[in-house]
Amino acid sequence: MQSVIIGKNQAGQRLDKFLHKYLPLAGNGFLYKMLRKKNITLNGKKAEGREILELRDEVCFYFSQETFSRFSGRAPENGEQEIPESMPEVSERTCGNTGEYERAFHTLKEIAVLYEDEDCLILNKPSGILSQKASLEDLSLNEWLIGYLLEQNPALAGELSTFRPSVCNRLDRNTSGIVLCGKSLLGLQYLSQGIRERSIRKFYRTICAGAVRESGEIKGYLVKDETRNRVSVSGIPGESRSGEKFCAIHTAYRPLSVTEDFTLLEVELITGKSHQIRAQLADLGHPLIGDRKYGRESVNLFFRKNHGLRAQLLHSCRVMFPENGNPDALSGRSITAPCPALFQRLEKELFS
Helix, strand or coil: CEEEECCCCCCCCEHHHHHHHHCCCCCHHHHHHHHHCCCEEECCEECCCCCECCCCCEEEECCCHHHHHHHHCCCCCCEEEECCCCCCCCCHHHHCCCHHHHHHHHHCCCCEEEEECCCEEEEEECCCCCCCCCCCCCCCHHHHHHHHHHHHCHHHHHHCCCCCCEECCCCCCCCEEEEEEECCHHHHHHHHHHHHHCCCEEEEEEEEECCCCCCEEEEEEEEEECCCCEEEEECCCCECCCCCECEEEEEEEEEEEECCCEEEEEEEECCCCCCHHHHHHHHCCCCECCCCCCCCHHHHHHHHHHHCCCCCCEEEEEEECCCCCCCHHHCCCEEECCCCHHHHHHHHHHHC
16 A cells, blocks of 8 residues: 655645656546545545645555556655655655756756745746757757756655646747746646736847837737747738637737837736747738847847847746735736847947
8 A cells, every 4th residue: 555645735636636647657547546435545535636636645555566567657655655745765666757857957057046935936047948849859948947856855766757837938949038837736826827818927028120119009910830949920810811819909009118129128028928929020011130930130130240149039027926926925016037248239329
């Protein structure tokens, strides 16, 4: 028999969802059969799988060691196992290989921590780093995040089979700035809900081609061509040739400094879709400087030759959290990320 005591990062979810994470190689049929036969129990009683787990609940598995290993992908511990507090001896055998997290933490450079509490972590991502993996071989900010937390608390490895800290919003590889991360289940839920409901406001800075002299808002519809990793913008709803429906997008912008040739813009991303700012501003006639996908080649060539700019100049500079939010630590707060050195230098040269 194996026993698991539910910790804070497992509490609040349905039992069946927890079981799928704890026994990732087991199918629905097997798990529900084990529940019906009381081979899996909750607090010593028969369970259906729909129960919401609470802190300190006990889930027991009346399996042979061979069955446990086959469906969990790891060897069982003897006796009771508590998640996450009581795992004094953590090993790759029981918890999986943490090597890629450690490698990401030591390999990916210049990632800065802007804010941290027990539930949330806010990072400043440099241009050139993926927010999440695009292929199995990639190292991304997501792996760096777990590596960073493991560096602080190696015992976290014991929890990774049922809960993994994660980034909550994604930036394009060559877009820099703020990425919100959940360290705990509560943090993930809070940040994901705020992003989904748009109560967390996200602001960007960019330099675009042409003079934008007044603030405004852009509404439209967007569809992504996955094969080309490119989006199209339309003023009316519709669908692509392959049948993909356009989704509604909404962006607000405010000029901070203007010349005849360029504008320093602050942009609020009201909806959050892939390439939204880049495509909408290009559609408006003001593409981002350095943007090789949606920009002007003559402008990009000038900045590449004279300033070494090789990607879009777009930086997620500020997030604002709603009042009376939970956790209280972020309620009403504004977190800012300084622009990269190249951005600051170009801003000074173009607008001073």
